[in-house]
Amino acid sequence: ARADGTATLEDINNVLDRFGRLYKTQAISPMAAMQILCHMGISLPFPDNCFLFPALIQEGMPETAWLQTAGMLYVGIRLKTLSDIAIFSSSVFPLLQSKLANQQSQLLVRLWSGGMEVKKVCQEGQ
16 A cells, blocks of 8 residues: 555555465455455545555644634544553554545545544535
8 A cells, every 4th residue: 555545456456466376375356355345444445446544544644734724613623542551453543534534425534644634514604
């Protein structure tokens, strides 16, 4: 996957081919593999025949992520555990990112490693 967490079907096919050669087995088709991974919430479809793997995003939060602009109302929440003891598996936040990003709604989602920005475009007065 690239630093932005995306991979093409060709990338997936290359991984499956290497897996098949290494374990001397017949790999499944890239599309079947991606359907399984999307169903499990590990990946989600992305434009231009790509797939997004939130757990593999390496890019940090953009400096402009929370800059106020005229006419915008920002409401945010930061979730953090009370201690450094990991009570959640490492897949919890990427799975939440996938589920929110995959909503069929008016949400605009921007993901980065360990965070996300979700915007909803509203008409004035809403």
